[in-house]
Amino acid sequence: MKRLIAALIVVAAIAVPIAVVVGATAPAAGPQEVTLPAPDTQGGMSLNEALARRRSIRGFDAKALDQQQLGQLLWATQGITDPPTGHRAAPSAMAVYPLTVYVCTADGVFTYEPKGHKLVRVSTEDRRADVTQPPRGGQPAPVSIVFTGDPSKFGSRSPDRAAAFVYLEVGHAAENLALEATALGLATVPQGGIDAAKVSEALNLPEGTMVVYTMPVGYPVAR
Numbered sequence: 610m611k612r613l614i615a616a617l618i619v620v621a622a623i624a625v626p627i628a629v630v631v632g633a634t635a636p637a638a639g640p641q642e643v644t645l646p647a648p649d650t651q652g653g654m655s656l657n658e659a660l661a662r663r664r665s666i667r668g669f670d671a672k673a674l675d676q677q678q679l680g681q682l683l684w685a686t687q688g689i690t691d692p693p694t695g696h697r698a699a700p701s702a703m704a705v706y707p708l709t710v711y712v713c714t715a716d717g718v719f720t721y722e723p724k725g726h727k728l729v730r731v732s733t734e735d736r737r738a739d740v741t742q743p744p745r746g747g748q749p750a751p752v753s754i755v756f757t758g759d760p761s762k763f764g765s766r767s768p769d770r771a772a773a774f775v776y777l778e779v780g781h782a783a784e785n786l787a788l789e790a791t792a793l794g795l796a797t798v799p800q801g802g803i804d805a806a807k808v809s810e811a812l813n814l815p816e817g818t819m820v821v822y823t824m825p826v827g828y829p830v831a832r
């Protein structure tokens with residue numbers, strides 16, 4: 610019996626520090642993929658009302674967005690609207706689709722994958738402060754959406770226009786996001802004045818990736 614107790618004490622003495630170290634350095638990773646709810650493709654605020662209401666809003670409430678809201682926002686941004694061809698809500702030069710949209714939350718960083726309408730985790734770290742301008746009033750927005758593009762995806766088809774196409778496509782997608790946020794009663798602002806090198810490092814982006822915009826999205830701070 611004494612031997613058994615001694616053995617248990619030794620096991621506990623080794624196991625407890627290991628558990629503490631693992632807990633401190635490896636937080637619960639969460640799911641690697643999150644399939645988003647199907648978007649509403651019919652209803653919502655009218656286009657004209659959304660156009661009339663859209664404003665850049667820079668003060669946010671900390672309240673989280675739910676998956677339905679996030680899915681709706683991302684569908685408007687880059688979601689597939691014609692499954693047979695894979696064409697999306699925003700147009701793309703020669704249907705090349707060079708954009709990758711990163712979704713930064715308190716739970717980590719994800720990419721939005723139009724095929725499957727899902728989030729794919731790339732990190733468990735909260736990078737919102739690294740990719741977003743400081744909020745003016747209120748709290749950091751619960752979600753920051755970063756627009757990136759890979760001009761090399763145009764290959765030899767249009768190398769001299771590839772970077773321009775990425776900028777133009779981000780403009781289309783970002784306006785879709787702004788209008789959808791407005792239609793959902795949410796606040797956002799397109800931030801072009803971000804530090805692209807800092808964003809690239811925070812998101813560990815592949816060489817050659819263009820960083821164009823960050824758009825924080827959340828509830829407007831109560832005035």
Ligand SMILES: Cc1cc2nc3c(=O)[nH]c(=O)nc-3n(C[C@H](O)[C@H](O)[C@H](O)COP(=O)(O)O)c2cc1C
Nearest residue numbers: 663664665666667742798799800801802803822823
């Ligand atoms: C290319 C571009 C870059 C912008 N960059 C920033 C930015 O870095 N930070 C910011 O707070 N707003 C930024 N804005 C938002 C503008 O300040 C805003 O659109 C303008 O004041 C007009 O206001 P409205 O969007 O409410 O109509 C940017 C807008 C555009 C089109």
